[in-house]
Amino acid sequence: MAEWLAANAWLGWLVLAVALGVTELLTLDFTLLMLASGALAGGLTAVVFPGAFWLQILVAVVVAVAMLGLLRPTLLRRIRELPGYRSSLDKMIGSTGVAVTEISPAAGGEVKVAGESWTARSVEGTIAAGTEVEVYQIDGAVAVVYPRNLALP
Known part of the structure; x- marks a missing residue:
């Protein structure tokens, strides 16, 4: 069972990414979407390096933090600048x-x-x-x- 999980860790990452993406629809704050992108990156890493779970986690965390710090503020600023936007x-x-x-x-x-x-x-x-x-x-x-x-x- 452990071998199957290690070989198919990408599936767990994909399920996590989809769950976070769907939950984002409830919040519309772009936070969970950025975390979903990190999970997706972890899943892609699992496809390339199926046995390196520590690397998958590292890639997922780095991508999620980078998305939260770089892309999310830009997206929020652009939305707030749209015509007709009211807080x-x-x-x-x-x-x-x-x-x-x-x-x-x-x-x-x-x-x-x-x-x-x-x-x-x-x-x-x-x-x-x-x-x-x-x-x-x-x-x-x-x-x-x-x-x-x-x-x-």
Whole structure:
């Protein structure tokens, strides 16, 4: 059995590469895809050097680390530069929520937007708790909001 595993280690690497590639479809972060490329490189090494399991692991790790360090940042940057790309924070602008506490420009307060609690401050004036608000901008970790029933100041 051990001889068969050593001779067919490429199959294990291929199964690992496919599993990582399919799982990448759930995350869409390119991390698992880079690891899958390392597993594929390990599988190719297993075809050429079937008995050198240490070499297969070394090649898989080196390729995966190189892909994570060199290719992944480039891919992410290119995707973020595509026309129409909006980050999750950009998508929050214009979202509606409810003031959980009183919100003022100076002291701030708390707002619930899309089921998440955010520290908030108002664009101008004080907003009473329970008022429906709209997100004007995101300033760091603070949502800048204004009452939805009023015109934007």
